[in-house]
Amino acid sequence: MSELMIKPYSELSGEEAKAEYEAVEKKYQEIKAKGLKLDMSRGKPSKQQLDMVSDILTVLQKPEDCYDGKIDARNYGNLDGLPCCRAYWADVLGCKPEEVFAGGNSSLSLMYDIISKACTHGLLHSEKPWLKEEGLKFLCPSPGYDRHFAITQTFGLELVTIDMTENGPDMDQVEEAVKDPKVKGIWCVPKYSNPTGIIYSEETIKRIASLKPAAPDFTVMWDNAYSIHEFDGDYIPFPDILGIARECGNPDMFYEFASTSKMTLPGAGISCFACSVDNMNYLKSLITVQSISYDKTNQLRHVKYLKDKENSLALMKKHAAIMSPKFHAVLDALDSEIKPRGLGSWTVPKGGYFISFDCPDGLAKRTWNLCKEAGVVMTTAGATFPYGKDPRDRTLRIAHSLPPVEELKEAIQVFCVCLRLAALEKMVK
């Protein structure tokens, strides 16, 4: 069928739909017969990106390389991390070094640990540990990040869906929800939100920082995972949330997170959280029981390799050069295969790791299953909603970072065929 002849599916006659169904079903069987094995399920950097940063492996070679001032990075100690590492993160995030706790290879673990400690010990302004309260809730702007939601779910908090807009969480809903003292916090990915890729607007950020929640220990989990992760165009400055929170009279409400997982090596990077000094002192009094120190040698390796924000931005341009063609390969396919058929809408972010795709209601799960059967693994349909349940069964997360561009092109073609087939099945059956 030539481009010119493509009609929106909604305009197909019964017969046209049947013919199209048969053609697409045939195509699908041909694809299936190929026995593909393609992975678009997770925001994993590609081998090309990992190879690019190999110099980080040999930054530290001799004992004398292993010092930050007088601190021997190799030995025990310095719970909150190397001073040079705290300074690095402060530079990247725009906060103060004393507001930074430099951690290990996983910011997710730091998030888990903070929610875990809220549950077992309570946070700075908690009246009691969360596990001693009943019926607690946590706000989950959706579509969002499944691993975030899973953390609050595993501790028994009820997940409350908040709609995502192109400017961030629907703040009318949030402001209403926080009047309930059982609502203990909210998950946020403020820049290149996972998966929609939107950036929270200045107004949204102000409204979050100005919330007057009923819970004294209301907690904003501010996962700034993609703070310098543009893949299209120049770095877009993003404000220091801790400074804004101070100005808005909520100095202790935010816990910000970041990592180098998508800058250096995903499994062997460094992470941090940033918060007010009062929060920091309180948390350190708990974390000191858990750990003597995180891996400071790896912290030093990273600081010597990444140097500062400016140098890190230059590195991110190199990642962008790898990511951007993949991103455009997906967009091109969606533009030519899906748009003229009217089978969905999608976000066009400038950074982050995902494209969020909305099909017509009720088609996401079926499309995901068809993809799976054809050997293309995507993030599970529904995963971006609390409890894995997408109320409209329409959102799919496209993670285009891992496969080489040729494989990706093949995978996205499979996706397009599967979506068309899922739509046609409904029309002809």
Add this chain to the structure above:
Amino acid sequence: MSELMIKPYSELSGEEAKAEYEAVEKKYQEIKAKGLKLDMSRGKPSKQQLDMVSDILTVLQKPEDCYDGKIDARNYGNLDGLPCCRAYWADVLGCKPEEVFAGGNSSLSLMYDIISKACTHGLLHSEKPWLKEEGLKFLCPSPGYDRHFAITQTFGLELVTIDMTENGPDMDQVEEAVKDPKVKGIWCVPKYSNPTGIIYSEETIKRIASLKPAAPDFTVMWDNAYSIHEFDGDYIPFPDILGIARECGNPDMFYEFASTSKMTLPGAGISCFACSVDNMNYLKSLITVQSISYDKTNQLRHVKYLKDKENSLALMKKHAAIMSPKFHAVLDALDSEIKPRGLGSWTVPKGGYFISFDCPDGLAKRTWNLCKEAGVVMTTAGATFPYGKDPRDRTLRIAHSLPPVEELKEAIQVFCVCLRLAALEKMVK
């Protein structure tokens, strides 16, 4: 005073004691005037030991170095660690690779996490999360490791002191204690116990593995921190506790821990826990929410550097060559300064990181304080007992690993003077 003239303090006449007090007090003031700054507080390896393992820094240099079979150690994934790393630990500990979870730089964190999850979720055989029960208790063989005790304390468990013998925990006390269903577990350092340096006897190990606790989820925290850490003489084989536990009908009762903190770099090593496969599957279902994976690149670095148990034992001989002279410097000083004066007794271990010193009752805190004022920091008196309270105020932990041997000799001389002064103060005042 020459060696020949040294009398036990208990045999000093009033006048002799007064003269001795004045002499020792003068000596103490001379020492104080030097403004020393010596640290014998923690089991920190020395710079010489860290420098010795510098080759580990450059084991991985190129992308192709970073694979364990087909697994790219640099990327996300493999929650339970690299297969080669699980196999390494199985070799060292004598268990099976599938019983090993390979972790990050801190076995302490793994211990904390398991107790934390017991509290928030419960363990495999728990009827409910520990935090949903009241009045829970944990057995603490003492003197023991303060960081262990702190973990169970921070979660609100009552710490129950069990006496340490030269064969391990007093098993009569333990067997009696576990009849109480509120008693949820016990801390153990089975080889070169921290701080006494004793090795649990075969009989003790059997009795622990054969316990019939009232609590279905009774948990033995088996911290095998010094499993291959001889500093005097050859490696002493130590049995696989998981196999013994299976034979004794308690397959799920043990969680074993180990790390390379005192083999490679204390702050940048790798750790593991080992447990039954059933426990492993249960724990992994919880840990998957906390982490995508630990630092597999560092796991691979370690496996390539340490290779296997045999090669690791050869490395430990080199550590022993550094540790042993320090250990003997302490023993020599105690033998010449303390023994003839009858001012205490101490353990003479063949491995581990500590010497446990018992002064006459009531002198530990005062001795510690005198040391501190003279610039010698020791592990806080009482720290090796639950809540930091040594009922007889007599035990001090000597950590001789960190200072260079000349500094150590000076520090231990200061310690001897302080102990003598503390004893004499009691006699003359």
